[in-house]
Amino acid sequence: MKLLILDRDGVINYDSDAYIKSVEEWIPLPGSIEAIAQLSKAGWTVAVATNQSGIARGYYDVATLDAMHERLRTLVAEQGGEVGLIVYCPHGPDEGCDCRKPKPGMLKTIAAHYDVALTNLWFVGDSLGDLEAAKAVDCQPVLVKTGKGEKTQGLTLPVGTLIFDDLAAIAAELIHN
Numbered sequence: 001m002k003l004l005i006l007d008r009d010g011v012i013n014y015d016s017d018a019y020i021k022s023v024e025e026w027i028p029l030p031g032s033i034e035a036i037a038q039l040s041k042a043g044w045t046v047a048v049a050t051n052q053s054g055i056a057r058g059y060y061d062v063a064t065l066d067a068m069h070e071r072l073r074t075l076v077a078e079q080g081g082e083v084g085l086i087v088y089c090p091h092g093p094d095e096g097c098d099c100r101k102p103k104p105g106m107l108k109t110i111a112a113h114y115d116v117a118l119t120n121l122w123f124v125g126d127s128l129g130d131l132e133a134a135k136a137v138d139c140q141p142v143l144v145k146t147g148k149g150e151k152t153q154g155l156t157l158p159v160g161t162l163i164f165d166d167l168a169a170i171a172a173e174l175i176h177n
């Protein structure tokens with residue numbers, strides 16, 4: 001199956017150093033909803049793996065996070081597509097969980113859910129931790145320049161990292177090649 005895994009903040013929607021704390025603050029990046037819908041209509045399953053330490057920090061609750069994801073699903077459905085499994089890590093950086101990126105726990109969860117191998121599966125992110133999580137399980141790390149991506153590009157990236165301007169460019173690449 002054609003499975004693509006996306007980071008959320010900075011890839012699908014605008015990110016903020018103050019966290020995305022409400023549905024009102026959750027604003028899609030230009031072309032991201034259309035890109036997910038086009039991929040979905042082209043036979044791709046689009047899943048999401050997102051760190052949400054704002055839960056552990058008390059900035060917002062699970063109901064609010066679910067409302068953001070319902071918004072994402074609604075917007076993509078309005079374009080004729082659908083969003084697959086959304087997995088999030090609600091933990092803080094000091095809790096030692098297995099799911100917080102750069103650990104690959106969420107990627108493993110998604111691959112197991114769809115019963116597909118992780119090897120060379122594209123994982124698209126804007127932060128170094130996203131790329132490291134991908135590399136840890138032999139996924140293909142893909143950096144977008146949206147969100148924190150421009151800054152991340154200046155760091156030492158995992159060998160073989162692919163770089164695209166945004167999610168729309170990734171959709172064009174995957175659909176037309």
Ligand SMILES: O=P(O)(O)OC[C@@H](O)[C@H]1O[C@@H](OP(=O)(O)O)[C@@H](O)[C@@H](O)[C@@H]1O
Nearest residue numbers: 007008009016017019020050051052053
């Ligand atoms: O990019 P994804 O994984 O979808 O989500 C990132 C968010 O959970 C937040 O992650 C935080 O990092 P810390 O969790 O505080 O280290 C900060 O980078 C925030 O700016 C950001 O909004």
Ligand SMILES: [Mg+2]
Nearest residue numbers: 007009010126
């Ligand atoms: Mg991100």
Ligand SMILES: [Zn+2]
Nearest residue numbers: 089091097099
């Ligand atoms: Zn976690």
